[in-house]
Amino acid sequence: MTKQGSLRTAGWGKLLAALAMALLALVATPAAAGAADMADTASGPRTDFSAQVRSAGLTGTEARSLQARVDGYLAKMPGTQVGANKIALAGGIGELVLTLPGERYARDLTAPNAELGAAAGCPYTYVCAYPYEDFVGEELRLFTCNYPVRIYWGGTGSWINNQRSTLYARFYDLNGNLGWTSPGGYSEDRHAPWGWVGWLSPC
Secondary structure, three states: OHHHHHHHHHHHHHHHHHHHHHHHHHHHHHHHHHHHHHHHHHHOHHHHHHHHHHHOOOOHHHHHHHHHHHHHHHHHOOEEEEEOOEEEEHHHOEEEEOOOOOOOEOOOOOOOOHHHOOOOOOOOOEEEEEOOHHHOEOEEEEOOOOOOEEOOOOOEEEEEEEOOOOOEEEEEEOOOOEEEEEEEOOEEEEEEEOOOEEEEEOO
């Protein structure tokens, strides 16, 4: 009887150990899956910009809001996200720099002086367009001649032609008809109507 009881106790011990291991496996599996998901996310393109987001002092909510705006533009304008707030347009024809949450002027977080909070500023040889007056809001930088880019803004905005004096920005209506040609560079309009503009080409 003693031997049989010992065997029975040993059998119960093995069964309990097996059940405990099974329970641990069940608990560990979701955690492992979650860790795998986080690893996948961490290796994705968006986390490449986490250092930029931190250096800009954005909260998690602000970072998600910024990314949603980037995604909104990418849904309309073919291109690739190359920074937390920057899109390189397809074909190398230009780029779009978005304003950060709570800021009025676009600043390029991929630029060396981004931590200084300097506004992006329209680079030389580019035509830049802004959704609001006085160069406020996103900065659309266009470089390639004879390649009109769709303008999705309405109301009154602004633009800068920072090219040489012999190059003129061309504004087209929604049907693709040339509606107006700017003066040569440097020229600007701080109060430009976007309502009729469908396309813009830097030259």
